[in-house]
Amino acid sequence: MIELHQINRVFRNGESTVHALRDVDLRIEAAEYMSILGPSGSGKSTLMHILGCLDTATGGRYILNNHDISTLDVNQMAAIRNRNIGFIFQRFHLLPRSTALQNVAMPMRLAGMKNADRMLRAAQLLQRVGLGDRMHHRPSQLSGGQQQRVAIARALANAPQLLLADEPTGNLDTQSGSQIVQLLEELQAEGTTVVIVTHDEELAARTGRVVRMLDGKIASDAVKA
Amino acid sequence: MIELHQINRVFRNGESTVHALRDVDLRIEAAEYMSILGPSGSGKSTLMHILGCLDTATGGRYILNNHDISTLDVNQMAAIRNRNIGFIFQRFHLLPRSTALQNVAMPMRLAGMKNADRMLRAAQLLQRVGLGDRMHHRPSQLSGGQQQRVAIARALANAPQLLLADEPTGNLDTQSGSQIVQLLEELQAEGTTVVIVTHDEELAARTGRVVRMLDGKIASDAVKA
Numbered sequence A, B: 001m002i003e004l005h006q007i008n009r010v011f012r013n014g015e016s017t018v019h020a021l022r023d024v025d026l027r028i029e030a031a032e033y034m035s036i037l038g039p040s041g042s043g044k045s046t047l048m049h050i051l052g053c054l055d056t057a058t059g060g061r062y063i064l065n066n067h068d069i070s071t072l073d074v075n076q077m078a079a080i081r082n083r084n085i086g087f088i089f090q091r092f093h094l095l096p097r098s099t100a101l102q103n104v105a106m107p108m109r110l111a112g113m114k115n116a117d118r119m120l121r122a123a124q125l126l127q128r129v130g131l132g133d134r135m136h137h138r139p140s141q142l143s144g145g146q147q148q149r150v151a152i153a154r155a156l157a158n159a160p161q162l163l164l165a166d167e168p169t170g171n172l173d174t175q176s177g178s179q180i181v182q183l184l185e186e187l188q189a190e191g192t193t194v195v196i197v198t199h200d201e202e203l204a205a206r207t208g209r210v211v212r213m214l215d216g217k218i219a220s221d222a223v224k225a
Ligand SMILES: Nc1ncnc2c1ncn2[C@@H]1O[C@H](COP(=O)(O)OP(=O)(O)OP(=O)(O)O)[C@@H](O)[C@H]1O
Pocket: A011, A012, A013, A018, A020, A038, A039, A040, A041, A042, A043, A044, A045, A046, A047, A090, B134, B137, B140, B141, B142, B143, B144, B145, B146, B171, B172, B173
C-alpha cells in the first residue's frame, strides 16, 4: 500500500540546515498495525507528515496505492488527504473558533457530505471518544485530553483507509488512553492501516510491528513473531 | 506556603455550566515535591491555573505566602506570577514568532533583567534541556518534545520559588523525560516547591506526595511514608 524509497527531508532556515530524515526505506501493507518510536527530535513527526501528504520529501520516492506522490500537484494531494488519510496531530491543530462538533464535521464538509449527515456522524464520533457532553465547547473550553480526543474524532471523520496517529494518548490518563487504543484496534481489525507514533513502550508492544528511529534514520524495524 | 480553602471554579458559557473544581482544600509547604493525577477533564489544569494566579476561583480562598490572592488586582497578580511562579503549560503557549532563545528570555525581560544577562541565562537554560543547537529556531521549526522543553526552560527563567508543571513529559521519550525529571528534582532539592500534573504513575511514585482528583474534587491526598 505504501512504499517509501530513500526518503530524505532537509530543513533549511537561514544559516541552519537540519537533515531531519536520511535515506528512509519503508514498506507498509494494507491493514498493518505499526508503531514508530524514537527520541525527541529523531524525525517521527516529519516522517508522518510525508506519509500524510502534508509535506514533500527533498529526495526519494513515495508511492501510495500505486500513485507516485511526487507527480501530484497541491490539489491532488489535498484530495488524497481528505478522502483516504486521517491525521491525528501531535499538536492537535483544532480550529480555535469552531466547536468540537464543527471541528469534527470539517473534513466531511470538504468531502461534500450533506450538513445533516455530517452533524449526525460528528456527534456519534464525539460520543465514541467520550465527549458527548462537550460537543458545543470550543477548544479553549476543553481540557488538554479533551482537545486531543476531538482531534482523534476528526481524523476518523471520513472513515480513512490510512490512519496516522502522532502521539494520540500523550495527554490522556491510563483509562481514557486505553479506550482510544481500543478504538484504533477496532478500526485496524476492520481493515484500516494504523500507524502510531508513541513514546509508550506498552502501547508499542501491542502493535504488530515496531519501527525505531534515531537521528532521522530507521534504526530497527521489527515485526512481531 | 500555599493554602487553598474551599476553592470552587465554575465555567459558564451560554447554556452550559461546568463545575470544574468543587470544594477543594489543599495545603502545600515550601519545597514540597508533589504530583496531581486524575482522569482527563477532572480539573487538574484548572487547579494549576488558580495556583499559578492565572485564573481566579469563583468561590473560596487562596493564600500564597500570606497574601490573600483574592484581594490583589490584575497587576499585582501579574507581578507575583512573574517573580515567584514558573508555569509549564500543558499546551506550551510559546510565542510563535519568537525564537526559542527569545521565548525563554521573555520572563526575564518582564522582570527588568539586562539584555546581555538574560540572553546568557536563556542560552544556559536551553543547553540544560538539551536544546543548545536549536536556540534560534522558532516553535514551528521544532519537534513537539523540543517545544515542550522550551516551555520548561522558560518556566525556570526567573528561578521561581514555585514551579507548576502541567504534564511536563507528555511529549518526551523516556530518556529526555527522565532528564527533565532529574532537573525538576535538582530544583526541589535547592528549595523550589514543585507541583507536577502527570498521567505517569512512575513519575508520581517518585514524588513525596500524590493528590488524586476526580470530577473536580480531591479524591485522595497521600504523603509518602
Ligand atoms: N521547519 C523546521 N525547520 C528546521 N528544523 C526543523 C523543522 N521542523 C522540524 N525540524 C527539526 O527536525 C528534527 C525532527 O523533527 P520531528 O518533529 O520530526 O521530531 P520528532 O521525532 O517528532 O520529535 P518529538 O518526539 O519531540 O515530537 C528536529 O530536530 C527538529 O528540530
